[in-house]
Amino acid sequence: MAKVLVVYGSRHGGTRGIAERIGEVLRAEGLEADVTAADHAGDVGSADAVVVGSGVYIGNWLKEPLEFIKRNQAALATRPLWLFSSGPLPGSTASKDPSDPLTDALGPEDGPGSGGRKKIAELSAATHPVDNRVFLGAFDPKDPPRAMVERLVRMMPASKDILPPGDFRNWDAIEAWAREIAATLAVPVA
Numbered sequence: 001m002a003k004v005l006v007v008y009g010s011r012h013g014g015t016r017g018i019a020e021r022i023g024e025v026l027r028a029e030g031l032e033a034d035v036t037a038a039d040h041a042g043d044v045g046s047a048d049a050v051v052v053g054s055g056v057y058i059g060n061w062l063k064e065p066l067e068f069i070k071r072n073q074a075a076l077a078t079r080p081l082w083l084f085s086s087g088p089l090p091g092s093t094a095s096k097d098p099s100d101p102l103t104d105a106l107g108p109e110d111g112p113g114s115g116g117r118k119k120i121a122e123l124s125a126a127t128h129p130v131d132n133r134v135f136l137g138a139f140d141p142k143d144p145p146r147a148m149v150e151r152l153v154r155m156m157p158a159s160k161d162i163l164p165p166g167d168f169r170n171w172d173a174i175e176a177w178a179r180e181i182a183a184t185l186a187v188p189v190a
């Protein structure tokens, strides 16, 4: 039975929920799946395949999942790897391009505001992920900010337009993606 490690970075629990649902679906599909916060994840160990995801803040993945990938770059390059970003809040005026999920979440490939996207592109060039998916996120204004930059964005007069409140996570899309992962891993290596 293939063993999958699902690693996530999450400030407010939205991405953790996605990672946990992916783990549940993988287990329901007959795989072994461990779901771990990136700041507690050591190395890839005996996992046959790895899924890494992060909540997106100002066009960037959180540092813990980025560090997990950097630290395990060599091991990840030799295993099937899937990446996901959890971010866009539909209707946000900060939306970069709603027709292109990666640009919407992480910004353009080049030029101003491309730093977060470039970091993922560099890590992808070194690890060759099977897929790099974007899922809609969640924002609860009652949950206090966990970082200075979040505090500042929330204090801006336009914050209500930048951060539409709600849970927009699309569980059907998340579960379908997890089933795709399971199906890929079920195909025996020739």
Ligand SMILES: Cc1cc2nc3c(=O)[nH]c(=O)nc-3n(C[C@H](O)[C@H](O)[C@H](O)COP(=O)(O)O)c2cc1C
Residues within 6 Å of the ligand: 009, 010, 011, 012, 013, 014, 015, 016, 054, 055, 056, 057, 058, 059, 060, 086, 087, 088, 089, 104, 105, 106, 136, 137, 138, 139, 149, 150, 153, 154, 163
């Ligand atoms: C201050 C702030 C900045 C954000 N910036 C982005 C962004 O640049 N791109 C994006 O797609 N989502 C952005 N989001 C939305 C979050 O990624 C979304 O709320 C996500 O579900 C958070 O995941 P978490 O709960 O796991 O931390 C931002 C949210 C906040 C509060």
